[in-house]
Amino acid sequence: xxxxxxxxxxxxxxxxxxxxxxxxxxxxxxxxxxxxxxxxxxxxxxxxxxxxxxxxxxxxxxxxxxxxxxxxxxxxxxxxxxxxxxxxxxxxxxxxxxxxxxxxxxxxxxxxxxxxxxxxxxxxxxxxxxxxxxxxxxxxxxxxxxxxxxxxxxxxxxxxxxxxxxxxxxxxxxxxxxxxxxxxxxxxxxxxxxxxxxxxxxxxxxxxxxxxxxxxxxxxxxxxxxxxxxxxxxxxxxxxxxxxxxxxxxxxxxxxxxxxxxxxxxxxxxxxxxxxxxxxxxxxxxxxxxxxxxxxxxxxxxxxxxxxxxxxxxxxxxxxxxxxxxxxxxxxx
Amino acid sequence: xxxxxxxxxxxxxxxxxxxxxxxxxxxxxxxxxxxxxxxxxxxxxxxxxxxxxxxxxxxxxxxxxxxxxxxxxxxxxxxxxxxxxxxxxxxxxxxxxxxxxxxxxxxxxxxxxxxxxxxxxxxxxxxxxxxxxxxxxxxxxxxxxxxxxxxxxxxxxxxxxxxxxxxxxxxxxxxxxxxxxxxxxxxxxxxxxxxxxxxxxxxxxxxxxxxxxxxxxxxxxxxxxxxxxxxxxxxxxxxxxxxxxxxx
Numbered sequence: 001x002x003x004x005x006x007x008x009x010x011x012x013x014x015x016x017x018x019x020x021x022x023x024x025x026x027x028x029x030x031x032x033x034x035x036x037x038x039x040x041x042x043x044x045x046x047x048x049x050x051x052x053x054x055x056x057x058x059x060x061x062x063x064x065x066x067x068x069x070x071x072x073x074x075x076x077x078x079x080x081x082x083x084x085x086x087x088x089x090x091x092x093x094x095x096x097x098x099x100x101x102x103x104x105x106x107x108x109x110x111x112x113x114x115x116x117x118x119x120x121x122x123x124x125x126x127x128x129x130x131x132x133x134x135x136x137x138x139x140x141x142x143x144x145x146x147x148x149x150x151x152x153x154x155x156x157x158x159x160x161x162x163x164x165x166x167x168x169x170x171x172x173x174x175x176x177x178x179x180x181x182x183x184x185x186x187x188x189x190x191x192x193x194x195x196x197x198x199x200x201x202x203x204x205x206x207x208x209x210x211x212x213x214x215x216x217x218x219x220x221x222x223x224x225x226x227x228x229x230x231x232x233x234x235x236x237x238x239x240x241x242x243x244x245x246x247x248x249x250x251x252x253x254x255x256x257x258x259x260x261x262x263x264x265x266x267x268x269x270x271x272x273x274x275x276x277x278x279x280x281x282x283x284x285x286x287x288x289x290x291x292x293x294x295x296x297x298x299x300x301x302x303x304x305x306x307x308x309x310x311x312x313x314x315x316x317x318x319x320x321x322x323x324x325x326x327x328x329x330x331x332x333x
Numbered sequence: 334x335x336x337x338x339x340x341x342x343x344x345x346x347x348x349x350x351x352x353x354x355x356x357x358x359x360x361x362x363x364x365x366x367x368x369x370x371x372x373x374x375x376x377x378x379x380x381x382x383x384x385x386x387x388x389x390x391x392x393x394x395x396x397x398x399x400x401x402x403x404x405x406x407x408x409x410x411x412x413x414x415x416x417x418x419x420x421x422x423x424x425x426x427x428x429x430x431x432x433x434x435x436x437x438x439x440x441x442x443x444x445x446x447x448x449x450x451x452x453x454x455x456x457x458x459x460x461x462x463x464x465x466x467x468x469x470x471x472x473x474x475x476x477x478x479x480x481x482x483x484x485x486x487x488x489x490x491x492x493x494x495x496x497x498x499x500x501x502x503x504x505x506x507x508x509x510x511x512x513x514x515x516x517x518x519x520x521x522x523x524x525x526x527x528x529x530x531x532x533x534x535x536x537x538x539x540x541x542x543x544x545x546x547x548x549x550x551x552x553x554x555x556x557x558x559x560x561x562x563x564x565x566x567x568x569x570x571x572x573x574x575x576x577x578x579x580x581x
Contacts, residue, residue: 002400002402003398003400004346005345005346005398006346269395313393313394313395314393314394314395314396315395318395319395322395333341333343333400333402
């Protein structure tokens, strides 16, 4: 006897876009996506009377963005980025400089900080892009520490106090929906991006960069594009967080911004992008709930993570996708 | 002495090995021939136990489900559920396809890694034996494995497998990408291993002509099933075999 996995008939029929001919099939395709979109959009209303948790929604979405960036770099380009904090820090400080020092309004400072932050991050990461291996991971891990110390030592950008007095969002709903909608846009945008020609080449770079070079493609240039896209997402998250807290300080370079996204990808399932976001939606609220346990929360957190790696190392999303698209039955061999 | 009984391997729903049974008596050379996708490598993985490792890794990753059926017996022991490293300890040693030598270790180090299971005296004897068998390796002992030519790498891979003092040696496509001259060296070496040490050898190959002279018994795989078996003479007389595997 052998357990057999078979694609559902519905999946086979709906795979080709022309075969869709009933509401049920459209629902099968759209259902999970709509559920995610509607669920996220409804969150601020669900927590209408729990203002503390409404703040958590914002942070959760910011972490989801960082997790998407990590997942993209690690599983589609083959660059392990341990420096989510580098992106948030640069993005946050840029937003603060634009907003406080140059007096730009919030709807200009965030986009400008995102773009200039992404450029600066890409520039700093340039030297380690032609290489394979562990160099990129080490450099991305070191940069946040380096920038923290520089800001402390030279006492620039407000030193240890940081830059205060950033504009807040004009109203709380804008605050929630700005990040929720942007997170959804980036999520679905990235899913599309990795299946474009550029995305295909990037996946090739991950699998075998020599073969890609042999096809006449400049690998370093492709990696630059990838790092720019990822740091773009990360810097947006940083700029948003800075405006959310109305403050940009060295805690934007904190290790949390590097570690939690990685954990989210592990839990959600690497290489799915959605899984990364869902992992963040689980981990960030979990760590808030565990706050009640004080320092003991790290222990619980670690146990949850280890449990996931041992028992469901494929990740939630890959497991769910399989259950959704396939059924199992016993067959005789 | 060595017997694989009704082996059946599924990669998800695709059947890679269908009811294949092979036996190998002591001191015999068994040839397994088949085109690409015939299931030769899967057979080698199933026999050496590597398939159990691949299966576990795929499970962890949420990838393909691999189902393995059938039994493997060796020296009267049931090896079906035995892990690959314990199979190697028992004497079933695989020399994998595409050599898989350790490119950043020197030739001598590669050989030493192979002798991890044996006593130091046995390792010394094995080392001398391997260097006698493939004298070309002697000139490159200090060189990194990755810088050897393809043929030398193949000799090194076989040598590494021999260092573990195997009782059954599994050679997966040892002639892959070798020039005719090197093919001859490897084939003669294979025969010499059997003749001098009495090690049973199972060798897979796509192109039967160079291997055919040294085998005692052969199997022909097609799409995962064993379609034909017989002694060297029986296989050579078969017109289908001639056209498919000798290009006559």
